[in-house]
Amino acid sequence: MLTVMTRSTAPANSATREFLVRNGVAHRWLDIDVDVLGQFCDLRSRLEAFRLPLVLFDDGSQLQAPASFQNPISGAFDEAYELAAMATMQWRTELASRAGLPTRPSRDAYDLMVIGGGPAGLTAAVYGASEGLRTLLIERDSPGGQAGTSALIENYLGFPDGLSGAELADRAHAQAQRFGVEILRGVAAIGRPGPKGGKPQITLSSGVDVQSTAAILAMGIVWRRLEGPGLDTFVGRGITYGSSPGEAAALVGKSVIVVGAGNSAGQAALHLAKVAKRVTMIVRADNLAKSMSHYLVERIRVTGNIDVLLETNVLSADGDDRLASVMLSVRDDECKMPIDAMFVLIGGEPLTRSVEGWLRRDERGYLMTGVDLVNRADRRRWWPLERDPMPLESSEPGAFVAGDLRHGSVKRVASAVGEGAMAIQLVHHYLASLDVSAKDG
Structure with missing residues (x-):
């Protein structure tokens, strides 16, 4: 069991605790400002040299918080934000790995890669794996996405008494594992190596490249940021x-x-x-x-x-x-x-920074799909094939979009689940078209 030592004013406290709890990582949480043991042992002075929270592992190693903690946010971005966000993501991936969570894929290529483990991504992974596709699910935080933090979802079909977001996420995660989905946690897609075209390929924050024949992007959204004096200062501190x-x-x-x-x-x-x-x-x-x-x-x-x-x-x-x-x-x-x-x-804004310049986005950053791509004057710039894109298909053939980050989507759990299921049927159509092309060739 790992131990987390911190002070109540550390900005990364909330994100660290939520990550460990939602991923089921057993841990002790020691806030030296309120814990009697911390005060008795004078831990406050001993921890002054560390960036908090400080995570202590059973093997005697430790992990400090990043120098400038930065969760994904909306709004304008500068170099300082980019560096802080990347350092935070790599810290989260290292924390996940050292806590025993899977962060590296077991193979180099898959039939289907799903990026994002919210309702849309989990649904797509379950349906894909249950229909025989070798499926990899990549989640930057913990399965369930924003929906996983809901205290009670009362209008979800089939649950007359409602269910918590955590319960929904746990059930979907267990179902995905039962069908053989390989799930990475605390891992983000941070780049896309190689030339455009061919099979989708991305670079992971765990330092490896992975490829798939088809992909479903379901990274979701982040909460829109408030602007004003002090509003950034107290994030994580109230x-x-x-x-x-x-x-x-x-x-x-x-x-x-x-x-x-x-x-x-x-x-x-x-x-x-x-x-x-x-x-x-x-x-x-x-x-x-x-x-x-x-x-x-x-x-x-x-x-x-x-x-x-x-x-x-x-x-x-x-x-x-x-x-x-x-x-x-x-x-x-x-x-x-x-x-x-x-x-x-x-409200929120989409997590699509990693695909800027690769996939077509609207003016707010949401990913364009289907007829929204071909109804534009510059079709040839963003769609390379003679056929029209399928519904939910992005400007990269074989890369589909489901859930909140899609242009025109309905921001509801049930809608995301429906799009995740629909995306798998479209993936099958796409894979069948590849087989036909290979035979014709």
Whole structure:
């Protein structure tokens, strides 16, 4: 069992804990600011030379946090961001490998490679492997994607009492393994070596190249970033993008803000309201019903310790070592609100930076597929074949797109599952066309 030693103000705490928990890695978590043992042994002074959290492994080795921790974010990117994001990804891959998780494929080539382990990717992997395709699933964090962090999904067909995102992810992961899917965790696609054309091939953050006859891209989205003074400073120190159910335990009797008006924000608010003293939802629109399912709107309305502030924006954040307050604009007024934590779930932007210049994206970064490719004036630039692209097929023949990162997709779990299943049928059509071409040749 590995041990994690840290202080409560370390920016990488939340991501580290969530990664270990969601991947089922047994560990001890020692916060030296609150743990009696840490204070008794004077661990604070001993750890001053390390970047926290510090992970201690059973073999006596250790792993420090990256010098500049940076999870994938939306918005403008510069060289500093790129370097920090790459270092963080390589750190996550090393953590996964040393914790015993699979990070390197067992072979050089597969029939099908699925990039992204959310609902769309897991569905595609299950259907592909169950139909005889040698399938590799690559997930940069943990199986389940954003859906895996949902406290309760109540409108998923076949589960009248609802189920948590973690339960859905665990069931899908077990099903994928039963059908023989090879799953890599804590691994990202970071490049595409070789000339364009032929079989899809990518470079992994674990340092190897892997190739497949067909590919399904299902990397999903990241939460859109808030902008304003202090809002970046307190990420990981009171401000969290997304909402992991495991974080609620530390918020008993606290005051919490949830920023967002979609189903994910509504589910997070209801879950946090079970333990927090007060949950305040910050909503830019003038009505929750514009973007949230009716059943969630009604649950929030009758929950006594949830307040909803409409036509409101977060302007800035303040505090010392941790978040202590935020400045809000409420219609024409501004006010300062003391809070203990803030969760931001304000929609997302696609994780498609790694395919820029290779696959066609729209102006927001979502991947173009099917008829959206051929309806453009410069068809020949982005589509090399005489035939039209199939539905869900990207500008690279044989590389399909499923789930939230596809242009025009519906951002719901059930829709992602449907696209993952549909993508496999299209993969079979594509593979059959290759067989026909080979015979004709």
